[in-house]
Amino acid sequence: MIVKVLYFASAQGLANLKSESVRLKEGSSMKDMAAEMLRLHPDLKSIERTIRYSVNFEIADSDVTLHDGDEVAVLPPVAGG
Amino acid sequence: MKSVRITRQPISPARVLASVGGKEAGGAVMFVGTIRRRSGGKTVEGLTYEVYREMAERKMREIEEKVRRKWPVLKIAMVHRYGHLKVGEVSVAVAVSSEHRAEAFEACRFAIDAIKGTLPMWKKERFKGGARAWVKGTPIEA
Secondary structure, X not given: XXXXXXXXXXXXXXXXOOEEEEEOOOOOEHHHHHHHHHHXXXXXXXXXXXXXXXXXXXXXXXXXXXXXXXXXXXEOOEOOO | OOOEEEEOOOOOHHHHHXXXXXXXXXXXXXXXXXXXXXXXXXXXXXXXXXXXXXXXXXXXHHHHHXXXXXXXXXXXXXXXXXXXXXXXXXXXXXXXEEOOHHHHHHHHHHHHHHHHHHOOEEEEEEEOOOOEEEOOOEOOOO
């Protein structure tokens, strides 16, 4: 399956791209996606522990199962307002 | 005017406040956030806000729903700007009207705190001299 991954703020700078399609095994979890992301973009390891993820616009824990076509976002600590 | 909005255009606090007005209201409370010159002992010239727009708009609508479940507010408006902003410019405005002032104050405070905690937005400071850095921020709340 393929998920769309969006990178924001410092994550965008470290991955050096705004978005990409990532191929994962069927039944992969958010945790599997994060491992694949770090394999593709090792520089993200420097902020890995501060990152949270959303799946289809909702904050997702690492055990959430992903599906083909999901939109995953890589969210560094936020600073709106 | 839509009650929640993310925009690149300058925010007019007067228009946001007017949008929550009405003859049922006994008053309105508004919070206006502006770009501060001093940050961590350095002089800031401006900020660039980045946003995950679709998620941020959904989160703002969720904040409105939460406010309406907790307080009997009449109207609520939330506008957040993104893109390049200069010191002194308005980055965010939240206005709430209600029959009585107590719930308007509480709801407005809740909404701006929720905006800061749950919206997928980031800001990069531009310092005097040209250096730039992402503001450290806090982990996004679910």
